[in-house]
Amino acid sequence: xxxxxxxxPKKAVFDPQGKAVQNALEHMGYQGIEAVHVGRYxxxxxxxxxxxxxxxxxxxxxxxxxxxxxxxxxxEIE
Amino acid sequence: xxxxxxxxPKKAVFDPQGKAVQNALEHMGYQGIEAVHVGRYxxxxxxxxxxxxxxxxxxxxxxxxxxxxxxxxxxEIE
Numbered sequence: 829x830x831x832x833x834x835x836x837p838k839k840a841v842f843d844p845q846g847k848a849v850q851n852a853l854e855h856m857g858y859q860g861i862e863a864v865h866v867g868r869y870x871x872x873x874x875x876x877x878x879x880x881x882x883x884x885x886x887x888x889x890x891x892x893x894x895x896x897x898x899x900x901x902x903x904e905i906e
Numbered sequence: 907x908x909x910x911x912x913x914x915p916k917k918a919v920f921d922p923q924g925k926a927v928q929n930a931l932e933h934m935g936y937q938g939i940e941a942v943h944v945g946r947y948x949x950x951x952x953x954x955x956x957x958x959x960x961x962x963x964x965x966x967x968x969x970x971x972x973x974x975x976x977x978x979x980x981x982e983i984e
Contacts, residue, residue, distance in 0.1 A: 836947065849971070850950075853950075853970070856966075856970065859953075860954055861950060861952050862951040864949070867947040867948075867949070868944065868946065868947060869912045869947040870942065870944050870945075871942070871943040871945070872942050873939070874936075874938050874940065875939075876938055888931060888934075893927070
């Protein structure tokens, strides 16, 4: 199955990379940009069924793939 | 509207970060992992409607947010 994980900085955490992208886009003439957040995207091809994978992936995200102090994660299994 | 962009290395491009994550996960005891790809996730809050945003976002992805030589991108507008 394909597991798609996104990890983003928590809203309360300063996101200099997002701010830099926002500034660059505005500088290039794109208008109406309110906010930009930059995070990581991780795609894992794994054997197993949805029910057994879900807790495994959740644990891996929490322990290893994100820093829960400053980042949020979400994932879907397809 | 919220624009969600994922940028991933093309399948033919060597992805050392993905390989490192795969090795680490296997080392931690997760089994049945076939492949891992690590990319970027960019979320943009923008004014505008879907029809005007789509070509703008596509252009921004192509020119600036990804490197089309070695990366693929996809996005959805919500």
